[in-house]
Amino acid sequence: MGPLAGIKIIEFAGIGPGPFCAMLLSDLGAEVVRIDRLEVAGKRSVPNVLLRGRRSVAVDLKNPKGVEAVLRLIERADALTEGFRPGVMERIGLGPDVCLKRNPRLVYGRMTGWGQEGPLALAAGHDINYIALTGALRSIARRGEKPVPPLNLVGDFGGGALYLAVGVLAALLEARTSGKGQVVDAAMVDGAAHLMTMFYEMRATGIWSDEPGTNLLDTGSHFYDAYETRDGKYVSLGSIEPKFYAELLSLSGLDKEDLPAQNDRAQWPALKERVAAVIRTKTRDEWCRIMEGSDVCFAPVLSLEEAPAHPHNARRKAFVEVEGVVQPAPAPRFSRTPGGVQRPPAIPGEHTREVLRAWGFTSEEVDGLAAARAIV
Numbered sequence: 001m002g003p004l005a006g007i008k009i010i011e012f013a014g015i016g017p018g019p020f021c022a023m024l025l026s027d028l029g030a031e032v033v034r035i036d037r038l039e040v041a042g043k044r045s046v047p048n049v050l051l052r053g054r055r056s057v058a059v060d061l062k063n064p065k066g067v068e069a070v071l072r073l074i075e076r077a078d079a080l081t082e083g084f085r086p087g088v089m090e091r092i093g094l095g096p097d098v099c100l101k102r103n104p105r106l107v108y109g110r111m112t113g114w115g116q117e118g119p120l121a122l123a124a125g126h127d128i129n130y131i132a133l134t135g136a137l138r139s140i141a142r143r144g145e146k147p148v149p150p151l152n153l154v155g156d157f158g159g160g161a162l163y164l165a166v167g168v169l170a171a172l173l174e175a176r177t178s179g180k181g182q183v184v185d186a187a188m189v190d191g192a193a194h195l196m197t198m199f200y201e202m203r204a205t206g207i208w209s210d211e212p213g214t215n216l217l218d219t220g221s222h223f224y225d226a227y228e229t230r231d232g233k234y235v236s237l238g239s240i241e242p243k244f245y246a247e248l249l250s251l252s253g254l255d256k257e258d259l260p261a262q263n264d265r266a267q268w269p270a271l272k273e274r275v276a277a278v279i280r281t282k283t284r285d286e287w288c289r290i291m292e293g294s295d296v297c298f299a300p301v302l303s304l305e306e307a308p309a310h311p312h313n314a315r316r317k318a319f320v321e322v323e324g325v326v327q328p329a330p331a332p333r334f335s336r337t338p339g340g341v342q343r344p345p346a347i348p349g350e351h352t353r354e355v356l357r358a359w360g361f362t363s364e365e366v367d368g369l370a371a372a373r374a375i376v
Helices: 017-027 064-075 095-102 125-132 154-176 186-194 199-204 240-250 267-281 286-290 310-317 350-359 363-371
Strands: 010-014 031-037 054-060 079-083 107-110 182-187 224-228 235-236 298-300 321-322 323-328
Touching: 010 017, 010 182, 017 031, 017 079, 017 107, 017 154, 017 363, 054 064, 054 350, 064 095, 079 154, 095 107, 107 154, 107 310, 125 154, 154 182, 182 186, 199 363, 224 267, 235 286, 240 267, 240 286, 267 350, 286 298, 350 363
Parallel strands: 010 031, 010 079, 031 054, 079 107, 107 182
Antiparallel strands: 224 235, 235 298, 321 323
16 A cells, blocks of 8 residues: 555656656556556566565557547646656646646656756766765765775656655645646756755864865774675674674674774774774674674675675565565555555566556547557
């Protein structure tokens, strides 16, 4: 069922953060229908977990009858999401003005890298570019080394997909009061900048340096880092608070040594070498037996293969298997209206007739659209 049960959303097919946002909304119970391009209909690619939970309709958006069919679906939708460059939806006749005229309560969610306006709005880009412009990428580096892209979690999924989801849900709540829809402009560069709020605050108060790898959370400190173990694996330490740091010293045996104060920044490089040397004396599993579950703020660094089998993840059922593919389970969790994976990823166009009939089209109308090659 999920807390969003009864909410209808149209998703225009895209890549990466767009599907992730739609997957999240579906996991939470929304009925999400994906509009796929006619030319990909019937083609199943490699297992695409990001497409789980939705039905697919294949439509020719260059065909006026196809566009009109989509507008009729939009009339019955609560929201739509799209991730094209600015102006693309307008050019195919499905821009906000047209859609809101057909459905004044519609929440029109738009996600781009650079936003709907600005000097870079029409430029191509990817996650690494968006987070570079916000200061995030420069801040993710070890001292004296080049920045490391944090996969595409910060721009695409964190700054893009999650902010679009929050924006759409906020606008849906507001529409219940006002009876009016609106456009949500979710730019990945905006979201990534927003995620950096705490670090701009810390910089303003003088406790964060622009020099990467010298700060509390960027591997500058010896008590917040990943360390290699004797067997070539890694463990993570996050012993920031004094009482947690004391636990780290106790369980590692370092409490028996005369060490500088925890927050003596001048001594952090030397302390890091000492902690690293101690951690290398044992295997990852040995450190797990000593520290896991303690207040050290400790966890083993697991691979994608190892993570689902960890006892904590297994106990919480943090991963599920759908059609033989192990994947993260829906999140967050709800006590009364739990979400779930509604269905496996659809083949493009798999549910065209089913969706059109369910959303108000007659059999004759569906046959007419097929005859006009507006749908598959």
